[in-house]
Amino acid sequence: MDSTQPASRSSFEYYNNDFYIVIPPLHRHRRCTISELDDFFNSSTLSSSDTDSVKDRPAHWYRAQLIHYGLRPTDNKGTAAMRLLGALRCGELSVPQHLARLEEDLKREWQRHAREEEKRSKNKSMSEPKLKPMPEDVRTIGVWNRWNAVSEEAKSLYRGVDTPGLGASCAMAGSGTGTKGNLEFSMSDLDINDCFEFKSGGMSKPRQGRAAESADARQMKEPVSRIAAARRVESKTFVAPELELPLEDPMGRIGGLEKNPSCLPTPPQTYPSLPKVALDALNASYKIESEGIDTHDSGLKLRLEKNSVWGAFKLAGVEGVIFMRERPVYVSRANDGGCAFEWRGVDYMESCTYAGPECLGEMRFFERGVEGTFYNVISDSSERFDCDFSGRRISVKNETGAPLDAYDFRGEYFRLGIKL
Known part of the structure; x- marks a missing residue:
């Protein structure tokens, strides 16, 4: 639908290649063509069994058509219908010259507004910045950006730099098999859970991994007791922190909101429409x-x-x-x-x-x-x-x-x- 506003003058409007008239209070009616009126009245004069699907028109529609064709308007529906039908049967139904000139003036005005609206929308679309095309490999670029966002301290811990325990583990794991990096160690021999201990307060000092231990030391290592195993499982289990609920004070307020309905924010007040003012004496x-x-x-x-x-x-x-x-x-x-x-x-x-x-x-x-x-x-x-x-x-x-x-x-x- 065209977004251009209708061109209006007095009670007449022109919009989207149609000529309208506004009947008080807010009834807008398009001027029907003579063929449309002929079809309407021919359908309305059929038998009662055939007119079930024919939709009758209100009185203000008949009044609008009378004004469109320069006939004497009336608010009586039956009189208006007979007056319009009589002019149609006699072949006297035609658009007056003054309404035809008014329609041409409003048509030119509406077309001018439509061209201006189209020009404004075109200039607006040209002024908007164009978005750059999305890279082909978005996932790779996203991972690389996340890697750059990591701090240098975390990168050094990942590479094993300035970390004695992790460096020793990397050196001992160099002879292993698997996918090797710049430090020539196998990722399969590296156990992150054994090199670092995670606590609620942060990451503690790294301890020596299993790769740095000798075979004799592993054999001499005592079996882990059930209590130590339970502690290890408990340390690896994630416990959600308890949510601190707001306390209720004696005034009945919870979290800054009060239970008392009188203290809650009141909805915006709606004002009724102003009553109409009666006219004085018309004389x-x-x-x-x-x-x-x-x-x-x-x-x-x-x-x-x-x-x-x-x-x-x-x-x-x-x-x-x-x-x-x-x-x-x-x-x-x-x-x-x-x-x-x-x-x-x-x-x-x-x-x-x-x-x-x-x-x-x-x-x-x-x-x-x-x-x-x-x-x-x-x-x-x-x-x-x-x-x-x-x-x-x-x-x-x-x-x-x-x-x-x-x-x-x-x-x-x-x-x-x-x-x-």
Whole structure:
């Protein structure tokens, strides 16, 4: 999988050659092709015995496909499915031009990020030091390194230098048979256990080996008693040292740790997520600001009607109304999606009316303001673009014009020719 981050703008994303839309709160859906939708609906319209293996889609999937193809979105699953199926049967299902341009822009941005990521990974691999190849005979080199690590005193004891007992043994063993070294003695005649005595405190002074003794001395040597043999066996037997366990003190502490649970280290405390903050009254006015647009005389007024929100806006040369089907309840957070709304407007400078399924938007509510996006706004060059805006709440005394309510906004909505 490609590690490049997706290129995003507003609620749309482009990642790994696919175009996505994010439906609040965190539902990402790819735009299905017309053939995929045709196969899906044909499979869904089979008999009940054949549809056991067909997996139905959630409501936010239908909403995402409606937005992908420029149709009027809805949260009702049945209505969304019929609207999408009707456009598919009539052959009117096509990607809007503004979404196609947005997809091309996000595609170029994502490909640029992918090339930069590939270049960084390539430079990183070239900067890493290369490991030297392992020698062929690793075992021989390892033994030689261990021999070099031995101290000179141990080497001299092994060679028999400055060791009278071992030197005499080597001299007497020179006439023996076996594998011979530089000192011309047989390793088979050399008994290390007889030349050295190992104790717990270290290696004692070497004693004369059996090779230095004469034949007469061996014959005159008394047989070893049972007690001496037992001592020899006992001296060669390895006894593991006793482990010193930590003592328990009166406070109940063992080895620096206390038995008392209150003295043990406490696990990190987990804090619950902060509760959502409820919104104040939605009946308010806002001063709108947007980059690249003259917002000197722009504004937004919102009025609550049951569970819906109506409003009037003025943005540059466009004046119109908005309709939000579901009112917001809590203050929006950084990762929360916006509340969807529909907008209708009139451009008095161009003498044209904006009304259709492509006139959509979303808005997020904060404690002292709002921010959102008007989708598919027509610019001076007759090109559609997404207009981002932010609004700051103003007091009632700063409002201009006659006071309006939701009833007035509803009438303006019907006057523009769109009926609910």
